[in-house]
Amino acid sequence: MSRKILCVDTDDRVGAVADALDSEETMTAVQATTVEEARTALDEQAIVCVVTEYELADGSGLDVVRAIRETAPQTPCILFTDVSPNEVETDSFEEVIIEYVNRGLPDAHDRLAFIADDVINHSAQVGFLKPDDEQERLDALSRYDVDELPVQESFDRLTDLIASHFDAAISFIGLLEEDEENFLACHGGDWDSLTRENTICTHSMLQEDVMVVEDIREDKRFSENQQLSNLGIVSYAGANMTTPDGHVIGQVCLIDHEVRSYSDAQQRELEQFAETAMEILQLRQSLLEARSLEVAQ
Incomplete structure (x- = not known):
């Protein structure tokens, strides 16, 4: 290329x-x-x-x-x-x-x-774009002990539901760490992680609303990204997972292998799925902290 x-x-x-x-x-x-x-x-x-x-x-x-x-x-x-x-x-x-x-x-x-x-x-x-609150965002992310949280099955079910609801090839839930995005669940793809400079979510997290890329081949930000091309990604939609104190720590996303758009109603639905994923993560973290407190007492 x-x-x-x-x-x-x-x-x-x-x-x-x-x-x-x-x-x-x-x-x-x-x-x-x-x-x-x-x-x-x-x-x-x-x-x-x-x-x-x-x-x-x-x-x-x-x-x-x-x-x-x-x-x-x-x-x-x-x-x-x-x-x-x-x-x-x-x-x-x-x-x-x-x-x-x-x-x-x-x-x-x-x-x-x-x-x-x-x-x-x-x-x-x-090189990749970073939000203005990058360090505070990473601090907020570190407060979620993902390795100890039993979220895998819940998130697997959620990504299955999201993919079915939107009839999408791939749906995933990813957390944006310092240098990479780690996927907690991924329907339709065997993906574990992508470096921050290669993931579209690096850009999507900077928007308050849902980011839609109908055809990455026509978008100058991504058209030269060989990694995305190798994964067969053509269209993308991503919604923020935002902590209660306003930091974006992850994304709920849809991927397709063909050009695709999403209506305003569909974008709002994707935002609601992202809110649900964040609520699950928040609830599981709260339960983990409560149990730890009980053991300490």
């Missing part, structure tokens, strides 16, 4: 940068010569990396980085410029992987594809 790299540079330089990246058979260069053109490309295409000059006709390379932060802060960026690093202010861009490459070096263009491949792979390993 060819990965799209956005090249943002001046009219007289952008072609050479694109040629350097196109020399790698797994990469396809998408050209832009202004910040505005770059924003359009980011909106319309599944870009996995950006290579940008610092000084552009209508702004700077950091304006391109700001555009990326709005929707995909994990996307790696390379500043390919002869502007000195001391003149580039990047302190406020810690959420985006930024690599600096001095284009004035003799082998800079020859090394560009290698560097792009390296930062893309690094981003895939460490």
Whole structure:
């Protein structure tokens, strides 16, 4: 699968940068010569990396980085410029992987594809969206002793019911831990876990309402995700499992192997199933704590 790299540079330089990246058979260069053109490309295409000059006709390379932060802060960026690093202010861009490459070096263009491949792979390993309350959310999740809670049979029955109700290929209940999503129950699939950067739930948990992706192949956030493709995922719907104090710790989700939409009524029903799953988890945890207190006394 060819990965799209956005090249943002001046009219007289952008072609050479694109040629350097196109020399790698797994990469396809998408050209832009202004910040505005770059924003359009980011909106319309599944870009996995950006290579940008610092000084552009209508702004700077950091304006391109700001555009990326709005929707995909994990996307790696390379500043390919002869502007000195001391003149580039990047302190406020810690959420985006930024690599600096001095284009004035003799082998800079020859090394560009290698560097792009390296930062893309690094981003895939460490980059994913996180909610603002990530640490508090993880603390809330840790208070549920899932290994000691007898929820497996209840959740198996619930995912069976959900899949039947929506006539879906796969239904699962997953908890979003620090680096991965662990599935407590999964009807229709033999799934144990997915890394956070590969699961759609990493995005879904950031929405208050149900997130529906009718066709991930047409969604630039997921169309280049080989793991999702290997699992045969085409459509997705996910609803939050929210603790009483407002932290999202998991998702109740529907997966299909074909394009699919969900009505407002169906989305509300999925939310109710997620509320039920959270209530089961909360009740079992309360019973476990009560029994522990009785033993202690």
